[in-house]
Amino acid sequence: MVTKKWILLNNEIMVKNDDEFSLHKDKEAVRSYFLDYVNKNTVFFYTLKEKIDYLIEQEYYIDFYQWYTFEQMQEVYDMVYAKKFRFQSFMSAFKFFQSYALRDDSGEKFLERYEDRVVAVSLFLARGDVKQALEYAEMLINQEYQPATPTFLNSGKKRSGELVSCFLDEIGDNLNGIGYAIDSAMKLSSIGGGVSFNLSKIRARGESIKDVEGRAGGVLPIMKILEDTFSYANQLGQRPGAGAVYLNVFHTDIEEFLDCKKINVDEKVRIKSLSIGVVVPDKFMELAEKDEACYLFHPHTVLKQYGKYLDEMDMDEMYEELVTNPAVKKKKVNARHLMVKIAQTQKESGYPYLFFKGNANRGHALKDIGNVKFSNLCTEIMQISDVSDIEIYGTEDKIRYGISCNLGSLNIATVMDNKRIKEAVKTAMRSLTIVSDITNIAMVPSVQKANKELHSVGLGAMNLHGFLAKNFIMYESKEALDFCNVFFMMVNFYSLQSSMEIARERKETFVGFESSEYANGNYFAQYIAKDIVPVNDKIAALFEGVEIPTAADWAQLMADVKEHGIFHAYRLAIAPNQSTSYIMNATASVMPVVDVIEVREYGDSTTYYPMPYLDNDNYFFYKSAYDMDQKNVLRLISVIQKHVDQGISTILHTNTKDTTRDIAKYYIYAHKMGLKSLYYTRTRKAGIDECVSCSV
Amino acid sequence: MSTKRIIKFEKDDCNPCNMVSEYLDRKGVVYETINPFNQPELAMQFRVRSVPTVILMEQEQELQRVIGFKPEELSALLAS
Numbered sequence: 001m002v003t004k005k006w007i008l009l010n011n012e013i014m015v016k017n018d019d020e021f022s023l024h025k026d027k028e029a030v031r032s033y034f035l036d037y038v039n040k041n042t043v044f045f046y047t048l049k050e051k052i053d054y055l056i057e058q059e060y061y062i063d064f065y066q067w068y069t070f071e072q073m074q075e076v077y078d079m080v081y082a083k084k085f086r087f088q089s090f091m092s093a094f095k096f097f098q099s100y101a102l103r104d105d106s107g108e109k110f111l112e113r114y115e116d117r118v119v120a121v122s123l124f125l126a127r128g129d130v131k132q133a134l135e136y137a138e139m140l141i142n143q144e145y146q147p148a149t150p151t152f153l154n155s156g157k158k159r160s161g162e163l164v165s166c167f168l169d170e171i172g173d174n175l176n177g178i179g180y181a182i183d184s185a186m187k188l189s190s191i192g193g194g195v196s197f198n199l200s201k202i203r204a205r206g207e208s209i210k211d212v213e214g215r216a217g218g219v220l221p222i223m224k225i226l227e228d229t230f231s232y233a234n235q236l237g238q239r240p241g242a243g244a245v246y247l248n249v250f251h252t253d254i255e256e257f258l259d260c261k262k263i264n265v266d267e268k269v270r271i272k273s274l275s276i277g278v279v280v281p282d283k284f285m286e287l288a289e290k291d292e293a294c295y296l297f298h299p300h301t302v303l304k305q306y307g308k309y310l311d312e313m314d315m316d317e318m319y320e321e322l323v324t325n326p327a328v329k330k331k332k333v334n335a336r337h338l339m340v341k342i343a344q345t346q347k348e349s350g351y352p353y354l355f356f357k358g359n360a361n362r363g364h365a366l367k368d369i370g371n372v373k374f375s376n377l378c379t380e381i382m383q384i385s386d387v388s389d390i391e392i393y394g395t396e397d398k399i400r401y402g403i404s405c406n407l408g409s410l411n412i413a414t415v416m417d418n419k420r421i422k423e424a425v426k427t428a429m430r431s432l433t434i435v436s437d438i439t440n441i442a443m444v445p446s447v448q449k450a451n452k453e454l455h456s457v458g459l460g461a462m463n464l465h466g467f468l469a470k471n472f473i474m475y476e477s478k479e480a481l482d483f484c485n486v487f488f489m490m491v492n493f494y495s496l497q498s499s500m501e502i503a504r505e506r507k508e509t510f511v512g513f514e515s516s517e518y519a520n521g522n523y524f525a526q527y528i529a530k531d532i533v534p535v536n537d538k539i540a541a542l543f544e545g546v547e548i549p550t551a552a553d554w555a556q557l558m559a560d561v562k563e564h565g566i567f568h569a570y571r572l573a574i575a576p577n578q579s580t581s582y583i584m585n586a587t588a589s590v591m592p593v594v595d596v597i598e599v600r601e602y603g604d605s606t607t608y609y610p611m612p613y614l615d616n617d618n619y620f621f622y623k624s625a626y627d628m629d630q631k632n633v634l635r636l637i638s639v640i641q642k643h644v645d646q647g648i649s650t651i652l653h654t655n656t657k658d659t660t661r662d663i664a665k666y667y668i669y670a671h672k673m674g675l676k677s678l679y680y681t682r683t684r685k686a687g688i689d690e691c692v693s694c695s696v
Numbered sequence: 697m698s699t700k701r702i703i704k705f706e707k708d709d710c711n712p713c714n715m716v717s718e719y720l721d722r723k724g725v726v727y728e729t730i731n732p733f734n735q736p737e738l739a740m741q742f743r744v745r746s747v748p749t750v751i752l753m754e755q756e757q758e759l760q761r762v763i764g765f766k767p768e769e770l771s772a773l774l775a776s
Contacts, residue, residue, distance in 0.1 A: 016746075019763050021745075617740055619736075620732040627707070655709075693746050694712050694713070694746060695746040695747065695749070695764035
């Protein structure tokens with residue numbers, strides 16, 4: 001087989017001249033990819049009118065004429081095409097055409113270029129408001145903001161899935177509750193959502209059913225059913241379903257819950273594709289740090305004694321009580337051993353995720369309304385939830401809050417370069433709000449209720465490391481902390497302001513606003529006390545010409561919020577964003593890069609992806625996450641976390657020589673620094689072949 | 697008294713870097729080490745593109761450099 005020309009050009013990146021990589025070859029690869037492949041395989045239309053009409057008539061697009069005249073659409077197309085967008089790397093172009101561009105029904109010809117996708121998304125989300133469509137389109141073509149994959153992929157298409165990425169729900173401790181969860185899992189999975197469940201309320205293996213001891217099967221059988229459900233209800237076979245389950249660390253099933261991820265475990269209990277996470281209350285961290293015994297509790301005996309779920313108790317308050325109450329069945333383990341077991345499981349499988357419940361609820365703006373009890377597939381969603389009471393036919397269910405969240409990410413480098421933080425955040429918030437408005441997951445009423453009443457969204461960010469390297473700032477440096485502190489304070493400010501403006505326009509706040517920390521002003525305390533400004537000259541220079549909200553601006557915002565309320569119960573969450581960051585030519589999320597030049601195998605060819613903005617001068621600013629002191633990474637995330645109401649997907653990068661004790665130390669550090677969760681732990685296998693920066 | 701000095705750019709877990717160190721140590725050479733990922737400004741200043749890079753300096757003047765583990769070139773560098 002002949003290797004394609006663009007692949008050969010891309011591979012020439014690695015040819016060294018004078019000890020420098022031939023990075024410019026990647027641009028030639030993009031050019032060839034277009035000339036020799038994309039253009040030849042794109043359906044050609046003589047006029048824009050012909051194209052739009054064809055796409056609508058052939059049922060590729062929805063009927064945009066219901067909202068716009070042809071001239072209005074043309075105005076948006078013209079603005080976007082006039083920007084002369086060019087992909088900055090081969091990998092960006094490749095990812096877009098491979099996964100996002102609309103194809104004809106045969107799957108062979110492209111019907112869209114990047115510009116066309118941007119316009120379709122903008123027209124769809126603006127719903128007839130041309131001015132708004134132009135704003136969306138400008139932000140998207142500037143690559144200042146990227147909606148999450150479901151929104152970017154599906155918007156404007158006649159035959160498509162949902163726009164929302166993320167759903168969560170509690171499972172009640174009875175057959176109706178479990179049945180409802182399985183039913184929800186199937187339906188949400190089939191429309192393309194990642195779904196996460198909290199299993200912590202389920203009675204443990206060996207507990208009583210109808211007061212007959214020893215009959216309950218525990219959480220594992222439910223996990224098995226959920227795993228099969230997700231793999232059955234995939235999205236027309238295009239994408240496998242994805243699910244996660246969380247369990248409280250004080251639940252007596254916790255050890256088998258962890259064991260299910262082991263590779264050498266019995267096939268009957270092994271869980272392969274379902275992701276797992278552990279809910280970790282502060283009390284457990286305290287016991288582990290003091291190296292004390294730790295009691296695990298049978299949740300059903302707790303419920304019978306106190307009329308309250310173990311998972312909903314404040315363990316700082318209740319732990320001793322549960323230990324001393326003889327009616328509560330328990331099991332004694334060593335806290336530190338259990339923590340090492342968690343680390344060991346992570347080392348072997350990357351799982352479990354950790355959800356630090358205390359941190360997630362400290363400063364939680366809806367704390368008088370409810371608690372954050374668990375998280376999602378990527379550990380960045382943190383919202384209130386409450387278990388529904390599902391009844392038999394003929395009796396009305398009591399539906400409470402599930403969680404629904406749609407996501408998107410700012411591109412830090414482009415919003416900084418264009419000095420458009422305010423505009424991008426506000427426009428992004430509008431577009432996320434529209435997605436929430438038009439989402440109606442009627443088949444899962446708890447999720448529908450949450451979306452209808454709370455309107456939660458999750459605005460995140462990507463390209464942090466790329467932006468820092470481009471400006472010759474080290475990711476682990478004090479300057480990086482300074483930058484993040486100011487930048488994310490601004491994102492917080494403008495997202496709140498935007499939420500207030502939307503509430504003012506619509507005369508509607510999220511349900512429960514009056515009881516929130518936004519309404520009583522507590523939320524604003526850290527901001528009105530003193531100005532947040534860059535302390536470092538280099539960082540101050542980056543913000544030159546940008547207006548940074550002052551303490552007085554925050555005080556004004558506090559007053560506006562008190563008067564008008566805010567529309568969204570939750571606004572910010574930083575997702576890991578994998579594929580969308582490639583298209584944006586951005587480093588993923590706020591995490592450090594893993595390689596300076598990423599090597600990717602696609603079928604029979606190898607492609608190289610130099611990190612965004614890499615040149616031969618700034619090469620060493622792209623230090624690998626695996627070479628960093630993880631405490632420096634956690635410290636940076638903790639600074640960002642102060643300004644983010646939900647969570648941040650944080651990956652630990654470890655080396656084979658790191659012991660489980662080292663990993664456990666990172667847990668303790670992350671918890672101390674106020675992180676709300678830890679996502680995967682990845683381990684680099686030692687090998688010399690992988691060293692791109694080494695000369696042999 | 698010689699005013700020459702040797703700077704070696706290196707990183708952890710890099711085999712060729714270790715081989716260069718072994719070579720220099722065996723010859724009893726004194727040298728400074730810099731990890732360019734920790735001090736990228738210095739790497740920029742010396743236009744270092746990969747590791748290991750050994751540079752022979754006299755005052756602020758670069759006399760010679762060897763990139764990678766190349767015993768003959770290293771031996772020539774030490775002889776000059």
